[in-house]
Amino acid sequence: MSTPSAQALVQVTLPVPLRREFDYLCSLPLPEPGCRVTVPFGARSLTALVLSHPIESDVALSKLKPITAQLDKTPILDQAELKLLAWAAQYYLHAPGEVYFQALPTLLRKGEAATYRSSSYWHLLDQQAAVSAQAVKQQQALTLLKKGPLTSGELQVRGISSAILQALAKKQFIEKREQIPEPKDWRAPQHLTTEEDKPQLTTEQALAVSVIQSAHGFSPFLLEGITGSGKTEVYLQVMEAVLEAGRQVLVLVPEIGLTPQTIARFQQRFNLPISTLHSAMNERERLDAWLSCRDGSTAIIIGTRSALLTPFARLGLIIIDEEHDTSFKQQEGFRYHARDLALLRAHQLDIPIVLGSATPSFESLHNAASGKYQRLTLSQRPGTATVAEHLLLDSRGVQMHAGISPQLIELLGQELTKGNQVMLFLNRRGYAPALLCHGCGWLADCERCDAHFTWHQSPSRLHCHHCDYQRPLPPSCPKCGHAQLIGTGLGTEQVEQALTGLFPQYGIIRIDRDNTRRKGSLAQHLEGIRNGQYQILIGTQMLAKGHHFPDVTLVAMLDADGALFASDFRATERFAQLYIQVAGRAGRASKPGRVILQTHQPEHALLQDLANQGYQHFAHSALQERQAAMLPPFSFQALFRAQATNAKQVHTFLYELVQQLQPQLPATVLCLGPLSAQMERKAGQYRYQLLLQADNRRELAGACRLALAIIDTLVSARKVRWSLDIDPSELW
Incomplete structure (x- = not known):
């Protein structure tokens, strides 16, 4: 089937939940693959991304519509990026358009030009400007601006507030100017690093740096270092050689909260442009950072998982810090794992990749054991820092004060008297996880979830942490009218009140x-x-990950017993990782540290193993158990999730799917379900799931494609919301 001479075919992908591409007509010259165009789609006009120029179409030419506009003269995504996204769509069996558009900032998805926009930059007016020693923040701002103009947003992520900037402006030390950022070639000869002396490497650090720097082409490394062992210093010294060669470095971190301190550490070392990419940025900031990565005008990119999908001009190294963290797995929409896609990207670009963690994921440990990764170990803390002492406190039969035992209170007092800092970890925010009537036992339950409301005191309210529904605190029990409503359980607000x-x-x-x-x-x-x-210091996981507090000498985990009896087979792995990460905040400098774990199960094998043998010993034993049970990483899983306001509709859909799928599956593919989620009702939606498991990825992918084909024929599928999660990290 040919096309008229005046027009040719272009195949595009659209941001719609359909697993296919679309053909349109286009006048010559044709937009190149990787360019955006505007096309009619039903009654809407959508931004589309050109993928190819097919010779013919499966659709009759008379039914094809022409594109309405070409938005880009040159591709905004190169062939390597398009190839990565195509592979991701195929592997995760997700609608290709949603995958491709995940790589574009929101403004580009809306059809805006892929150009920098003028922004307000703070400029230093006097290189000799100085403030009093007490004005620490003002001095910090001046130091940052001596390196070049920065936006308010760039300064804010470094801890500089607008009030600080206004104070400096009043002194006529700085001023704000509108300008369009110009891409700069940072590869010009200059001092790559600051003049300050680099820390003296330990023997293990020096070996790790040497091994990574001597690698050629695609080389995956697992850098396993105990907390405080100097993994970041290894990253910095490995990066130096890559940057000297004029190549860019991508550093992925799991949390937005870790980016300010990471940026500060890298800025202290490198006189180079550094960009950040994370969800807290506004649309304009994100597009400008995206453009600077693509144009090559930024040298180091620090971001959360979505930064992986950004195009780069000269990417030479990928570093994934805290590679075990579940934040690298997208839980909605396109459910990719940034760590796994990063490995593919490094392979495609033929560059090294470093996965760093004190508590590597079982998948990474398995890959290292099988020879896919080269494993490097840091078992000591540099300088005079020592590994913290671990102590299990038996809280059975003890009179507790807001979840804190008398012995722990005494230990806290001892450290505080010495002038040290202490940290208490509790992964439950609010005042109490439930509100109870002392008269009749009524519990404040969320009407939309199978869960209790959490009681918050500041401000006073009931808050469901699952669906985010909030309501005022009732003056009395709605069931019996009793006025005494009490909190049950422990939250961070209650711990704060007690310690005050x-x-x-x-x-x-x-x-x-x-x-x-x-x-x-x-x-x-x-x-x-x-x-x-x-x-x-009191906090949840936000406080436990990656922070360096040299004066913290005691860390206490108040309540972790619930994780010991969870239903998810990954629960023990997650708890062990969290425990080691929390413990790692203690004794990171010259002061010795101590880690306290309050528990009603002091004899539990997991706690004894972690406290006495450490994470490596625990992981080795747990991996043997996984292998015996043929659970990941020794098998592969895919999870079909479905939800609706009517439980029967969800169950009917999955049951019909199983009835047709099961007879066609090979004996090597296990099908479990349909099963209700652990929390069956959430936000008014009833949730069920179907789990597929196989010994190899190819058979699992075949089973999933078969299931998707069956779903396309089911009327019941139209009455529910369903999704497919390849390599799920969480089971509902």
């Missing part, structure tokens, strides 16, 4: 999602901790 009463003379800071919502607030809190403003 126990240690009123010390500064206390609580860090959780509730009090870090304002942009820049987390950076300010962390800065206050490092400056000694706070001596008692």
Whole structure:
């Protein structure tokens, strides 16, 4: 089937949940693959991405529509990027258009030009400007601006507030100017690193740097280093050779909260442009950072998982810090794993990749054991820092004070008296995880979820942490009218209140999602901790990951028993990783540290193993158990999830799918379900799932494609929301 001479075919992908591409007509000259065009799609006009120029179409030419506009003169995504995204769509069996458009900033998806826009930059007016030693933040701002103009957003992620900038502007030290950023070639001869002396490497660090720097082409490394062993210094020294060669470096971190301190550490070392990419940036900031990566005008890119899909001009190295972290797995929409895709990208570009962690994922440990990764170990802390002492506190039969035992209170007091900082970890925010009527036993349950409301005191409210529904605290029990409503269980607010009463003379800071919502607030809190403003630190996982607090000498985990009896087979792995990460905040400098774990199960084998033998020993034993049970990483899984407001509709859909799928599956593919989720009802939706498991990826992929073909024929599929998750990291 040929096309008219005046027009040719272009095949495009669209941001729609359909597993196919679309053909359109286009006048010559044709837009290249990787360019955006505007096309009619039903009654809408959508931005599309050109993939190819097919010779013929499966659709009759009379039914094809012409594109309405060409948005780009040159491709915004190159062939390597298109190839990566095509592979990802095929592997994760996701609608290709949604995969391709995941790699584009929101403004480009909306059809805006792929160009920089003028922004307000703060400029230093006087290189000799100085402020008093007490104005620490103002001095920090001046130091940053001496390296070049920065936007308010760039300064804010480094802990510089607008009030600080306005104060400096009043002194006529700085001023704000509108300008369009010009791509700069940072590869010009210059001092790549700062003049300050680099830390002396330990023997293990030096070996790791040497091995990684001597690698040629695609080389995956697993850098397993105990917390505080100097993994970041290894990253910095490995990066130096790559940057000297004029290549870019991508550093992936799991949390937005880790980016400010990572940026600060890298800025102290390198006199090079550094960009960040994460969800807290506004649309304009994200597009400008994306363009600087693509144009090659930034040398180091630090970002969360989505930064992996950004195009790069000269990418020479990928580093994934805390590679075990579940944040690298996207849980909605296009459910990719940034670590796994990063390995593919490094392979395609023929460059090295470093996966770093104190507690590597079982998948990475398995790959290292099978020879796919080269394993490098850092078993010591540099300098005078020592590994913290671990202590299990038996909380059975003890009179607790807001979840804190008398022995722990005494230990906290001892460290505070010495002028040290202490940290208490509790992964439950709010005042109490449930509100109870003391008269009749009524519990405040969320009407939309199979869960209790969490009681918050500041501000006072009931809040469901699963569906985000909030309502005022009732004045009395709605069931019996009793006025005494009490909290049951423990939350970070309650711990903060208790410690304020126990240690009123010390500064206390609580860090959780509730009090870090304002942009820049987390950076300010962390800065206050490092400056000694706070001596008692209370927090959730936000406080446990990657932070360096040299004055913290005691870390206590208040309540972890629930993780010991969870239904997910990955629960023990996750708990062990969290425990080691929390423990790693203690004794990171010259002061010795101690790690306290309060538990009602002090004899539990997992706790004994972690406290006495460490993560490596635990992981080795746990991997043997996984292999005996043929669970990942020794098998491969895919999870079909379905939900609807009507439970019967969900069950009917999955049951019909199983009825048709099961007889066609080979004996090597296991089909489990349909099963209800652990929390069956969430946000008014009833949730069920179907798990497929196989010994090899090819058979699993075949089973999933068969299931997708069956779903296309099921009327019941139209009455539910369903999704497919390849290599799920969480089971509902």
